[in-house]
Every structure is written in C-alpha cells, then in structure tokens.
Amino acid sequence: MTHLRARLAQARPDLGARLDAPRATLALGALATLTGFGAARPALAGRNVLVRTAGQIGAAQALVELDGLARRIVLCPPDLEAKHLGHVVRTAEVEAIVTDGVDDVLTRLGAAVHPLSEPEVPLAPEDKPALETQWVLFTSGTTGAPKLVAHSLDGLTGAIAPPQNASQRPVWATFYDIRRYGGLQILLRALTGGSALALSDSAEALPDHLSRLAVLGVTHITGTPSHWRRLLMASQAPPIAPAYVRLSGEIADQAVLDGLKALFPRARIVHAFASTEAGVAFEVDDGLEGFPESVLGSAGGVEVKIVDGSLRIRSARTARGYVGQGAPALVDAEGFVDTGDLVELSGGRWRFMGRRNGVINVGGLKVHPEEVEAVINRHPAVRMSLVRARANPITGAVVAAEVALADPLGAESLEQKAALRASILAMCRSALPAHKAPATIRFVPELAVTEGGKLDRRHG
Amino acid sequence: MQQSTIKALVTKCFETTAADQERHLKPLTDELPLLDSGLDSLCFAIIVAQLEDDLGVDPFSDLDDAYFPVTFAEFVQLYEAAASERTAA
Numbered sequence: 377m378t379h380l381r382a383r384l385a386q387a388r389p390d391l392g393a394r395l396d397a398p399r400a401t402l403a404l405g406a407l408a409t410l411t412g413f414g415a416a417r418p419a420l421a422g423r424n425v426l427v428r429t430a431g432q433i434g435a436a437q438a439l440v441e442l443d444g445l446a447r448r449i450v451l452c453p454p455d456l457e458a459k460h461l462g463h464v465v466r467t468a469e470v471e472a473i474v475t476d477g478v479d480d481v482l483t484r485l486g487a488a489v490h491p492l493s494e495p496e497v498p499l500a501p502e503d504k505p506a507l508e509t510q511w512v513l514f515t516s517g518t519t520g521a522p523k524l525v526a527h528s529l530d531g532l533t534g535a536i537a538p539p540q541n542a543s544q545r546p547v548w549a550t551f552y553d554i555r556r557y558g559g560l561q562i563l564l565r566a567l568t569g570g571s572a573l574a575l576s577d578s579a580e581a582l583p584d585h586l587s588r589l590a591v592l593g594v595t596h597i598t599g600t601p602s603h604w605r606r607l608l609m610a611s612q613a614p615p616i617a618p619a620y621v622r623l624s625g626e627i628a629d630q631a632v633l634d635g636l637k638a639l640f641p642r643a644r645i646v647h648a649f650a651s652t653e654a655g656v657a658f659e660v661d662d663g664l665e666g667f668p669e670s671v672l673g674s675a676g677g678v679e680v681k682i683v684d685g686s687l688r689i690r691s692a693r694t695a696r697g698y699v700g701q702g703a704p705a706l707v708d709a710e711g712f713v714d715t716g717d718l719v720e721l722s723g724g725r726w727r728f729m730g731r732r733n734g735v736i737n738v739g740g741l742k743v744h745p746e747e748v749e750a751v752i753n754r755h756p757a758v759r760m761s762l763v764r765a766r767a768n769p770i771t772g773a774v775v776a777a778e779v780a781l782a783d784p785l786g787a788e789s790l791e792q793k794a795a796l797r798a799s800i801l802a803m804c805r806s807a808l809p810a811h812k813a814p815a816t817i818r819f820v821p822e823l824a825v826t827e828g829g830k831l832d833r834r835h836g
Numbered sequence: 837m838q839q840s841t842i843k844a845l846v847t848k849c850f851e852t853t854a855a856d857q858e859r860h861l862k863p864l865t866d867e868l869p870l871l872d873s874g875l876d877s878l879c880f881a882i883i884v885a886q887l888e889d890d891l892g893v894d895p896f897s898d899l900d901d902a903y904f905p906v907t908f909a910e911f912v913q914l915y916e917a918a919a920s921e922r923t924a925a
Contacts (some may be wrong), residue, residue: 609880635904737880759910769897771877776885816889
C-alpha cells in the first residue's frame with residue numbers, strides 16, 4: 377500500500393504539469409511536497425474527515441493531503457444538498473470537515489472545520505502518514521438521501537495501468553466532476569501517472585472549455601455519452617485531436633459512438649462499464665454499442681456474469697461496502713455486486729436495457745422515480761402518479777410522468793390541462809433539481825395497481 | 837403538416853422550455869448555433885421529448901442518417917425531414 381502523495385511523488389510529474397480549472401490551477405509538483413493544512417495536520421490524523429469544497433481543485437488537494445492521514449475521507453459530490461449533510465455526518469461518523477471556503481452550514485454540523493489554503497509549506501520529514509484510509513463516495517438513494525459507498529485507494533486505482541515513461545505521458549481532461557466516481561478515476565490516473573489534468577466547470581462555455589483543452593494539449597478525454605453528445609452539437613470543429621476518447625456512466629449508443637468516430641477519426645474510442653459500487657469492470661473498444669460475449673467470464677482480475685438478466689461483477693475494484701449501521705450488503709454471498717443493469721443478448725452482442733429498479737439515468741445523474749412521484753402527489757389536484765424513464769437521444773433518458781387526477785373532470789379542456797401541467801411542473805422545479813423534474817407529463821384516467829396494492833411499474 | 841407550422845411549433849417549444857428552465861434564450865435566427873442559444877443539454881432533451889409528443893416523431897431515433905444539428909435552422913429541418921418521411925411512409 378503506497379499513499380496517494382507518495383505515488384504522485386514517485387511519478388515525478390513534469391515541472392509544468394498541473395490540475396487546470398478555469399479560475400485556478402495547482403501544480404502537481406507542489407501537491408507532491410507541500411501542505412496547505414499547516415498546523416491542522418495533527419488534528420486531522422486518524423479522523424473521519426468530510427471533504428466539502430466549492431471547487432474541484434480544493435477537493436483534489438484535500439484527497440492528496442488526507443490519504444494516509446485520515447482514517448476515512450468522505451468526499452461530497454458538488455450537488456449534495458445541504459439538507460443531507462447532517463445525515464452524512466452521522467452515518468459516516470464525521471469528526472472533522474475540510475473546506476476551501478467559509479460556509480455557515482458547515483460550522484453547525486458539530487465537527488471541527490478546517491479551511492484549506494494553497495499548498496505552500498514543506499511537509500515535515502517526520503510527517504509520514506501510515507493509515508490505510510477509507511475513501512467514501514456517494515451514490516443516490518431511493519428516498520433522496522445519498523448512500524455512502526466505501527472504497528480503498530488500491531481498489532480505486534486497480535484499473536489503472538502502471539505509469540508510462542515520461543515522454544509518452546497523456547494529458548488528461550474530463551467532463552466529469554472529480555468528486556464523483558467517474559471523475560475521480562481520471563484524477564487518480566493523472567496523479568499516479570504524474571500527468572496534467574484539465575478539469576471542467578459548469579459555468580464555462582463549451583468553446584472556452586475546448587480552447588483551454590487545446591492550449592493544454594489534451595490527449596485523453598473522458599465523459600458520459602451526454603457530455604459527448606453536447607460536443608457533437610458544437611457549431612465548430614473542436615480545436616482538439618485527442619488520441620483517446622472514453623465514455624462511461626451511461627449507455628453508449630451506436631449514434632454517439634459513430635459521431636465520435638467521425639469527429640475524431642484518429643482517436644481510440646472506448647466505452648467502459650463502471651459504477652460507484654462495482655468499480656471499473658470492463659472496456660469495449662470495437663466501436664459497437666453493448667459488449668461482446670467474450671466479456672463474460674474472468675479477465676484481468678474482474679469476473680463478469682449475468683444472472684436473472686442483470687450484470688454481476690466481482691473484482692478487487694468493487695466497493696468494500698455501504699457505510700452506516702444497518703446498511704444493506706453491497707455484494708452477495710459469493711462477492712458479486714449486482715449492478716441492477718439489465719442486459720439482453722441478440723446477434724451475439726449484449727445490450728443494455730435499462731435499470732431493474734427503475735432508476736432513471738438523465739445524462740449520468742440518477743433519478744429515483746419514487747422521489748419524483750412523492751413531489752407530484754403533493755399537488756392537491758393529483759390522485760396518484762407514475763414516473764418512469766423515457767428514452768432520449770440527448771441525455772439517454774428523461775423523466776416522464778403519468779398523472780391520474782383526483783377529479784378527472786377537473787381538467788377536461790386543453791387550457792385546463794396546460795395550466796395544471798404548468799402548476800405541477802412548477803411544484804417539481806421548486807422541490808427538485810432540474811434533471812429530476814418531469815420533461816413530460818401525461819394525464820391518464822387511472823394507473824394500474826398490483827394485487828399487492830402497489831403501483832404497477834411493469835407495463836411500459 | 838406544413839413546414840411553416842413545424843418551425844412555429846419548434847420555436848414555441850424552445851421558448852417555453854427556456855422560460856421553464858429559467859434560461860435566457862437568444863433570438864432564434866436560422867444561423868443561431870444551438871450551443872450558443874442559452875439552452876443546456878437538459879433543455880434540448882426536454883424539447884426533443886415534447887416535440888415527439890406534439891409531432892409524433894423523434895428524428896434522432898427515426899431517421900436512418902440522423903446527424904446532430906448545429907444551427908437552429910438545421911434543427912428545424914431535421915424535424916421537417918422526419919415529418920415528411922412519416923407522411924410518405
């Protein structure tokens with residue numbers, strides 16, 4: 377077990393290699409040898425530490441500082457709502473909080489808050505962290521409260537090839553946020569390989585973003601199919617010519633793969649199956665959607681099988697478990713993670729058919745139908761609602777709602793329907809993030825209920 | 837359906853979605869690049885879903901040689917092509 381800072385130092389990053397964001401940069405060399413915690417390091421040693429930052433650079437710095445020092449790192453994703461912080465602090469037994477800004481919410485959580493400064497102070501020679509830090513990432517839960525997923529650094533870096541020699545170093549870019557599994561994979565590739573990494577920023581316009589990637593000489597780029605579709609809609613040919621293009625986090629369909637092949641004819645285009653729970657499982661680089669039968673079985677330390685139509689993964693890269701008392705088991709008795717991703721074989725090719733539990737994947741962001749239904753059902757005119765995924769060529773899927781009204785005669789005219797639809801949507805938008813609000817609402821006379829009295833979700 | 841009607845429907849859909857998502861929509865000229873329109877991916881996803889309900893076509897999935905449109909005019913043309921293909925079929 378070698379800690380992240382040591383692995384970064386061993387990779388001997390080039391002098392100019394840095395993490396690059398629109399308004400901030402951080403040199404890898406400084407990250408390898410300097411600290412921004414100063415006197416706070418002893419107070420963080422052996423603690424469970426929540427990392428809640430406004431920017432990705434601060435998060436990256438905190439991860440390097442804390443691996444080996446903290447007992448547990450809890451890495452907040454950018455969209456974690458403040459109302460969930462109390463639950464997170466209790467579940468992960470958080471004792472200290474690291475942040476790159478001042479936030480009143482954090483000071484009220486009952487844990488010591490440590491602001492992060494730029495790494496400027498050399499680490500003391502005797503400051504040699506030796507803990508095997510647990511890394512905790514987030515995945516969305518049924519009720520809207522996040523689930524906490526525990527990993528080890530070795531597991532997180534298990535899919536990363538050994539660093540290449542310095543003359544062949546890639547320059548990475550990712551459309552993902554590094555505070556989620558997909559982006560964290562790329563941060564760890566950059567850090568353990570001593571490579572530069574261009575980070576994204578939702579406030580940066582795409583042309584500016586691409587110009588920045590061009591200036592940095594980016595060679596390897598990753599994102600979800602939705603990220604890539606956005607690039608395919610750009611009005612000008614992008615000023616970049618990557619050697620490697622990677623898609624993950626959503627189903628990569630043939631249209632996006634073909635579009636990227638046409639846009640970047642020289643690039644190796646890879647779509648990968650990975651999730652916060654299952655880790656990086658396998659990659660497909662034959663330019664076709666789905667995956668070949670040869671993926672099943674055991675290869676490279678990863679076992680893949682299909683049981684009851686869903687993909688199961690066993691490897692040293694899967695998460696160690698969910699965090700918290702009474703948390704459900706993450707793997708089955710044989711150590712396999714059930715990904716919940718349904719697949720079907722046709723013409724010698726396995727294709728993804730969606731999620732067994734109905735989770736909707738909107739551009740890489742998960743939506744549980746139940747949380748949207750709960751909001752819609754609060755509307756006084758609504759009797760019940762059914763929310764499901766609707767396939768979409770831009771974001772893979774969108775949220776579609778069917779609504780049965782308390783008084784079906786209450787909205788007979790087109791005008792009444794339009795007004796009611798607008799009123800339900802307004803309620804959803806005020807209670808939910810934009811991607812969770814229904815893209816379409818259809819009024820139906822009634823919704824089927826099973827014999828067990830539950831909403832019948834089986835029929836499409 | 838007449839082409840002018842489709843353009844009017846698409847325009848209305850852009851405007852409604854921009855208002856719903858609290859986005860500032862630029863004037864919808866033919867040459868306007870979609871990515872400069874002020875709408876994000878989620879807005880386009882919603883527009884495509886709603887136009888499928890209104891027009892009964894999803895050109896991105898229906899057309900054999902679908903491409904990703906760049907300008908507003910190309911977006912409209914894609915729907916006009918899909919609608920006429922359906923009428924012919």
